[in-house]
Amino acid sequence: MSHARVLSVGQCLFDQRKIANHFQQQYDIQVKTADTFDEALSELRNASYDLVLVNRLTDADGTPGVDLIRSVKQDPALSGVPLMLVSAFPEAQAEAVELGALNGFGKADLAAPEVNERLCALLGAGDRTATGS
Numbered sequence: 001m002s003h004a005r006v007l008s009v010g011q012c013l014f015d016q017r018k019i020a021n022h023f024q025q026q027y028d029i030q031v032k033t034a035d036t037f038d039e040a041l042s043e044l045r046n047a048s049y050d051l052v053l054v055n056r057l058t059d060a061d062g063t064p065g066v067d068l069i070r071s072v073k074q075d076p077a078l079s080g081v082p083l084m085l086v087s088a089f090p091e092a093q094a095e096a097v098e099l100g101a102l103n104g105f106g107k108a109d110l111a112a113p114e115v116n117e118r119l120c121a122l123l124g125a126g127d128r129t130a131t132g133s
Contacts, residue, residue, distance in 0.1 A: 004050040004123040006031045009040040010058030010065060011086070015107055019053065019086075022110050027125035035060045037068045044078050050123055053104075054096075056087035066095050073100040082122060 008019050008031050020031040032049075034040035036058065044052070052072070054065040065085050072078045085096035088106025097103055102122070105115045119125070 004029050004125055005048060006051045006053065006123070007034060007040060007043055007049045008032070008053045008055075008086075009034045009037070009068060010055035010060065010063070011053075012059040015055075015059075015086075018107065019110065026111075026116065027119065027123060029123065029125060037063060037071070040068060041071065041078075044072065044081060049081060051119075052081055052083045053086050054083055054101075056085060056089065056092050066092070066099060069096050069099045069101050 004027070006023055006029055008016060011019060011033070016033055020033075023029045023031045031053075032043065034043050040052070043049075054068050056065050057063065058065070065087070069083050069085065072081055072083060079100070083096070083101040084104035085093055085101055086104055086107060087093060087096075088108060093104055103118070105112070109115050
């Protein structure tokens with residue numbers, strides 16, 4: 001059983017459930033949620049996370065996810081936290097990576113083999129299902 005911790009920020013309820021179910025089934029990891037950036041920053045200051053998934057635009061208020069990435073990466077106490085943007089838009093991914101995030105993924109690519117490989121490597125989690133290589 002993995003002890004990795006994942007925080008998902010700004011997803012709508014449907015997408016949050018999809019992400020949480022995927023991480024539970026594939027990696028045996030529970031995903032904690034934060035609806036807003038204030039909640040996410042509070043959570044990051046009070047607990048350790050191995051990965052933060054940031055929606056391109058928060059469902060709660062439409063705030064750009066890159067704003068949270070920028071804030072986390074500029075905070076010396078949080079700058080080492082790995083972040084990924086959840087977006088299928090290449091330009092959004094490029095901006096997030098430029099700010100210090102890891103290359104993320106779009107929601108439709110969550111189960112893609114290349115995403116699985118990156119997540120397994122990052123989280124030290126084994127994929128619990130058989131996947132083709």
